[in-house]
Amino acid sequence: MRTLILGKNQIVNSENSRFRYNFQPNILIKNMSVAVASLIIPYAWRSVSTRFNNNTFQIIYNGITYTLTLPSGTYSVSDINKYIQYWCIQNSLLYCISSTGQFVYYIELIDNATTYSYEIRCYPTTAPAGATTYGVFNGFCPQFVVPSTNNFGKIIGVNAGTYPSISTQATNYVKSSDFAPSPSPINQIFVNTSLVNNKHLQSSSNNVIWSFTPSNTNFGENIQINPSEFGFIKCSDNNIAYIDVWLTDQDNMTLELLDPNSVIMLLLKEN
Numbered sequence: 001m002r003t004l005i006l007g008k009n010q011i012v013n014s015e016n017s018r019f020r021y022n023f024q025p026n027i028l029i030k031n032m033s034v035a036v037a038s039l040i041i042p043y044a045w046r047s048v049s050t051r052f053n054n055n056t057f058q059i060i061y062n063g064i065t066y067t068l069t070l071p072s073g074t075y076s077v078s079d080i081n082k083y084i085q086y087w088c089i090q091n092s093l094l095y096c097i098s099s100t101g102q103f104v105y106y107i108e109l110i111d112n113a114t115t116y117s118y119e120i121r122c123y124p125t126t127a128p129a130g131a132t133t134y135g136v137f138n139g140f141c142p143q144f145v146v147p148s149t150n151n152f153g154k155i156i157g158v159n160a161g162t163y164p165s166i167s168t169q170a171t172n173y174v175k176s177s178d179f180a181p182s183p184s185p186i187n188q189i190f191v192n193t194s195l196v197n198n199k200h201l202q203s204s205s206n207n208v209i210w211s212f213t214p215s216n217t218n219f220g221e222n223i224q225i226n227p228s229e230f231g232f233i234k235c236s237d238n239n240i241a242y243i244d245v246w247l248t249d250q251d252n253m254t255l256e257l258l259d260p261n262s263v264i265m266l267l268l269k270e271n
Helices: 077-091 152-156
Strands: 002-006 018-029 032-042 056-061 064-069 095-097 103-105 107-112 117-122 132-134 143-146 161-163 173-176 189-193 208-212 222-225 238-249 263-270
Touching (some): 032 189, 064 077, 077 095, 077 103, 077 152, 208 222
Antiparallel strands (some): 018 238, 032 222, 032 263, 056 143, 107 117, 117 173, 143 161, 189 208
16 A cells, blocks of 8 residues: 655645656556545635626615625634725715714624524614714615625525615615525535546546545644545556646536645555
C-alpha cells in the first residue's frame, strides 16, 4: 500500500483547490485502487460573490431605487443586516438617532429561528420625539426588492418581488421566507482525482472518490475528515507522470479556497 500526501506545495491553481503529485520517473498504475485516508480543508470559501450571482438587491424609498452590492464574502443574515445598517449610515438614509443616542433603522433583515425563516421588516419613517433624522421622512415604509435576475433570493428564502408591494405602506410590514433559506450555495464538497474514471457514477464528475459537507464546522475553522472505513475505488490502468486531485462543489464548480493550508492523504493499494 502506498501513501500520497498533498498539501500547500502541490497546489497548481489560483483557487487553492487543485493539487498535483509528480512522479519521476513515471509509474504504472495497473490493478490498483485509491481511497481518501484523511483530509484537512479550511472552511474558507466565499458564499456571496459575483461568481454565484447572489450579491445584489435593491431598496426603494421616496421614489428612488438604490442597489446594494455585498462585498464578496460569507454572510449570515445578521451580517447582511449589519451591511444594510452600514449602507444607511454611509448614505444618510432611513435611520435616526434617538434623544438617548440609540440608532433606529427603518428596514432590516431578521433571523426567526422559531419558524426556520428570515424576515424582511420595514417600518414607516416617523421619528421619535427629539430624534435626529437622516434622509427624507415621509411616513411610509421603504421597500425591499429581491431581484429576479440573480440568486440573492435563495440566501434569504424569498421569491423575487418587492416587499411591501406598495410605496405608501404606512404600518409596520413583515415578509417571511417563502422557502427554506440557503445562506451558502455550496452544500457538498467532492474530492476528485485523475486516477479514476467512473463512468457509471451518478455525479456531475466521473472522477469523484469522496464527498463531505462542512456541517458542524464554523467558518474559518478546519474541516477534518477521517473515514472509519476506506472506500477504495478502482483506478484506471495507465502509465502516469502525475496525479491530480481537485475539489469541487455539488455543481461541479471548482472550489475557491481563500486559505491554501489543506492536507489530503490518499491510499493506493493493489487489488
